Amino acid sequence: MKNAPYPLNTVDIPVKTLNELLAFTLTRFQNRTAFRYRDQGEIKTATYARFVADAKQLAAHFLENGFHNTNIAVIGENSYFWMLTYFAATGSGNVIVPIDNQLPDDDVIHILKSSGACAFVFSGDYADLAGPVKEQVKSVKLLINMKTDMPALLENSGKISANDAYFIESGIKENDLAAIVYTSGTTGAPKGVMLSHKNILEDAKSGCRFMDIALHETMVILPMHHTLSSTPGVVAQLMGGSTVSICSGAKNISKDFLDFKPEYTIMVPLIVEAMYKKIWETAKSQNKDKLLKKMIKISNALLNIGIDLRRKLFKSVLAAFGGNLQWVLSGGAALGEEYVLGFRAFGIDILQAYGISECSPGVSLNRNRYKRDGSVGVLLDCNKVLIANADETGIGEIYVKGSNVMLGYYNDPKATEDAFDGEWFKTGDLGYLDEDGFLFITGRMKNLIILSNGKNVSPEELEYKILALPYVLEVLVYQEGDRILAELFLDEENFPDREQRIEADILALNRTLPQYKYIAKTIIRDTEFPKTTSKKIKRKS
Numbered sequence: 299m300k301n302a303p304y305p306l307n308t309v310d311i312p313v314k315t316l317n318e319l320l321a322f323t324l325t326r327f328q329n330r331t332a333f334r335y336r337d338q339g340e341i342k343t344a345t346y347a348r349f350v351a352d353a354k355q356l357a358a359h360f361l362e363n364g365f366h367n368t369n370i371a372v373i374g375e376n377s378y379f380w381m382l383t384y385f386a387a388t389g390s391g392n393v394i395v396p397i398d399n400q401l402p403d404d405d406v407i408h409i410l411k412s413s414g415a416c417a418f419v420f421s422g423d424y425a426d427l428a429g430p431v432k433e434q435v436k437s438v439k440l441l442i443n444m445k446t447d448m449p450a451l452l453e454n455s456g457k458i459s460a461n462d463a464y465f466i467e468s469g470i471k472e473n474d475l476a477a478i479v480y481t482s483g484t485t486g487a488p489k490g491v492m493l494s495h496k497n498i499l500e501d502a503k504s505g506c507r508f509m510d511i512a513l514h515e516t517m518v519i520l521p522m523h524h525t526l527s528s529t530p531g532v533v534a535q536l537m538g539g540s541t542v543s544i545c546s547g548a549k550n551i552s553k554d555f556l557d558f559k560p561e562y563t564i565m566v567p568l569i570v571e572a573m574y575k576k577i578w579e580t581a582k583s584q585n586k587d588k589l590l591k592k593m594i595k596i597s598n599a600l601l602n603i604g605i606d607l608r609r610k611l612f613k614s615v616l617a618a619f620g621g622n623l624q625w626v627l628s629g630g631a632a633l634g635e636e637y638v639l640g641f642r643a644f645g646i647d648i649l650q651a652y653g654i655s656e657c658s659p660g661v662s663l664n665r666n667r668y669k670r671d672g673s674v675g676v677l678l679d680c681n682k683v684l685i686a687n688a689d690e691t692g693i694g695e696i697y698v699k700g701s702n703v704m705l706g707y708y709n710d711p712k713a714t715e716d717a718f719d720g721e722w723f724k725t726g727d728l729g730y731l732d733e734d735g736f737l738f739i740t741g742r743m744k745n746l747i748i749l750s751n752g753k754n755v756s757p758e759e760l761e762y763k764i765l766a767l768p769y770v771l772e773v774l775v776y777q778e779g780d781r782i783l784a785e786l787f788l789d790e791e792n793f794p795d796r797e798q799r800i801e802a803d804i805l806a807l808n809r810t811l812p813q814y815k816y817i818a819k820t821i822i823r824d825t826e827f828p829k830t831t832s833k834k835i836k837r838k839s
Contacts, residue, residue, distance in 0.1 A: 303668055306507040306679070311537050314472035315495040317357075317389035319536060320350045327539035334558060335378045335544040341557060344378060346539075348455070349385075355455040356386035356448075360417065363440055369413050369478065371395040371438075373406060374421025375546050376522050379444040381532060382452075383419045384522070388476045388495070391469070392417075395478045395490075396523035400831035403427060405488075409480055410435045413490060413708065421445065472496040478708050479525055479655050490708030491655045493525075500701035501658035502534035504680035509649075510666050512538035515622065517560035519545045519569065524832070525659040526629050531564045552618070559620030566630040567637070568833045570648060574637050577615055577644075590615075594643045608645030615644050625666065627651055629659075631834060632739065632758065634765055635671055650674050652737060654725055656717070657681065658702040661725075662737045673736040678702070683737065684722055685730055689754075692730040693740050697722035728756060745837060747777045753814040755782060760817065767803055769793035772827050776838050781818035787826055797822060 313319045323332070328347040335342055344352070360370065370387040372394065374380050387394040395413045397406055399421075407430060410418060414437045420427060422445030431438055442448060476495045480488040506512070516535050520527035535542050543558035545551055551569075565573075581587040597611050609616060616623065625647040638648045649666070652674035653659030661683065664675035677683055681700025688694035699721045706714035717724055728746070729739040741756030748754055757775035764773045764784055772787040784804070788796040800820055808816045827835040 301668060304665075307510060307512075309503055309506045309537070311503055311506070313499060315388075315470045315474070316385060316476060316498065316533070317470060319499065319533070320353060320385060320389060323536055323539070324350055330539055331541045332536065333378055333381065333542050333544060336546060336550070336554075337378075342378075346536075349382070352382050352452050352455045353385040353389060355452050356382055357390035359451050360386060360390045360392060365417055365440065366391045368416040369393045369395050370417040370419065371397055371410055371413060371415040372419045373397040373399050373424055373427075373523075374419075374444060375399060375423065376518055376527075376544050377421060377444065377546060378544060379419075379448045380421070380522055381544070382448075383444075384528065384532075389470075391474075393475050393478060395480075396528070397480070398523050398831050399424070399521060403430065407431065407434055409488070409490075410438060413478055413480075416440065417442070419444065470495065472499075473705075475705065479523070481655055489710060489713055492705040492708050493658055494705055497658045497702050497704060498529055498533060500680045501660050501678070502529050502537060504678040504702070505530050505534045505660055505663070506537050508663060508665050508676075508678060509627075511535060511540060511562060514538070514540045514561045515543070515559065516540050516562045517543040517545055517554060517558050519551060519563055519565060524630075525655050526564060526566075526653060529658055530627060530660060555618065555620045555623070557620075559622045561622050561624050562626070563623070564627045564629070566833065567628060567633040568631075570626065570628055570633060570637050570641070573619075574640050577618070580618075598643060606645075608643070612644045616646070619646070625649055627663065629653055629674075630832065632762055634762070636766070638671060652727075652739060654698075654727070656704045656723055656725070657698055657700075658704070660702065661696075661698055670732070670734070670736045673732070673738050675737065676735050677737065683731065686719070686722070686724075688730070693728055694730070695743055696725045696727045696729050696737075696739075698725060699723065747775075747782060749777075749814060750780050751814065755815050757782075760784065760811075760815065763807055764804075764817075767800075769796040769799065772835060774827060774835055774837065775817070778819075782816065783819045783821060784817045785821040785823055785827075787823050 313322045323346045330346055331343050332346040332349045333344045370392050372380060372383045384394050395415055397409055416437055417440040418431055418438050419442045422443060425443055428441050473494050473496055475492055476498055477493045478490045480490050518527055518531045522528050532542055543560060545554040578587060581590045593611055597608055600607055623646055627649050629651040633650055641648050649664040649669060651663035652661050660678055661681055662675040662677045680702045681698050684697040685694040686697045703723045726743045727739055728741045728743060729737055731737055741758035745757050746754050747757055760775045761773045764770055769789045770786055771789050774785045776783055804817050804820055829835055
């Protein structure tokens with residue numbers, strides 16, 4: 299279909315709170331499979347009816363133990379029990395506090411204290427945290443081990459509870475707090491982003507209007523504590539009656555693709571890049587890389603005259619993803635155009651999106667059949683964007699306002715005040731809108747290099763260009779005095795001549811840039827850069 303605007307999907311989802319969403323799914327999809335997941339190696343399924351019954355049972359446990367209007371924290375790898383905790387907490391008039399499962403124990407303790415969590419739900423892998431939490435976090439009165447406690451709590455799932463009516467017909471309002479999500483930025487201490495039921499649901503509804511996801515098979519890969527995983531990856535999927543397969547960890551991605559055969563998934567660029575490289579490594583190891591390149595040329599030529607044979611020509615490539623994968627939503631960081639074009643050549647569309655936890659998280663996305671390479675798509679209809687203090691090129695800070703924008707930062711009125719300019723949330727990201735309303739991201743305000751001549755340089759712009767060099771795996775551009783430096787981690791295995799090539803390639807790149815953006819020096823490092831738990835390079839402070 300021609301890459302042009304087309305009407306939004308009709309979305310009739312009359313729900314204002316997350317517990318209303320579960321009640322809604324019972325009227326539409328009760329016998330359909332909601333979740334598929336692994337349990338001790340065996341694939342199990344849960345219908346929408348069972349999921350809602352299990353969520354109500356756990357919610358009743360919270361309520362019968364006196365937990366209402368409290369904060370309930372959860373940590374662990376992706377699992378059916380993790381998702382149950384999310385909906386049981388939000389459906390019982392409590393607030394879910396998802397904790398990054400890659401954080402060190404001290405940081406987990408800090409978040410439990412900061413959030414004032416009264417209950418702590420954890421997977422079996424985090425059982426050793428129970429002791430320190432009991433000793434150090436006085437607010438926590440209830441601990442639930444998903445492995446040893448949760449099965450017993452759900453034994454009577456489906457039985458009418460005294461609190462059943464409360465769960466479905468509760469007094470929860472759309473503007474009530476639903477989740478406190480702690481950020482994990484590349485600099486600065488994490489802040490607790492407060493999201494209401496309305497924030498999360500309006501963002502998910504908007505995503506459903508913009509993307510065709512109803513009744514599809516999807517797979518959750520990203521950790522569920524990320525809003526990019528929980529909102530478009532689960533909440534929006536339940537709205538459309540999709541079947542959500544749960545990938546429990548990075549080591550299981552390949553196997554889960556083969557077993558679950560999803561049509562759609564969400565990834566961050568790091569995963570997209572790794573999978574693309576794996577395709578070519580496999581082809582090279584089988585001496586089929588030259589044949590694959592030839593087939594791509596033929597396929598692209600056929601596409602230009604309206605003949606699409608990609609799913610037949612590249613059946614063996616697509617088989618590694620289960621054979622049914624059609625599109626991937628990519629967010630969290632910039633993705634090189636070569637990966638978008640590369641996967642498109644095989645018949646998989648990578649739809650880049652833009653979001654931030656404070657916006658629940660979605661702000662814009664490339665639609666299934668209306669996209670622009672290099673952009674992060676058109677604006678979701680739940681929000682508006684203002685490019686503030688734009689320079690002569692139209693680039694400025696991205697401001698957002700809408701029903702998806704957070705209530706503020708938990709117990710931090712100063713940070714909340716600083717984050718807003720009137721009604722507009724200041725994202726701290728730099729970008730511009732083109733004539734058709736597609737949003738382009740160019741960098742971060744706090745990373746901006748300001749030279750003594752008054753010129754501003756976005757390090758992300760230069761990093762993006764350097765990453766186009768095939769032997770560069772990671773790069774960090776920063777300022778030293780009035781000079782711009784590029785620190786590089788290179789591909790030693792496949793490019794033995796990498797250090798000989800870099801000087802000439804940087805010189806060639808400089809010739810394409812204004813003189814004030816010249817890279818004055820390159821530094822080659824022997825190891826990968828330190829990263830945050832969301833796999834972003836930690837920038838130099």
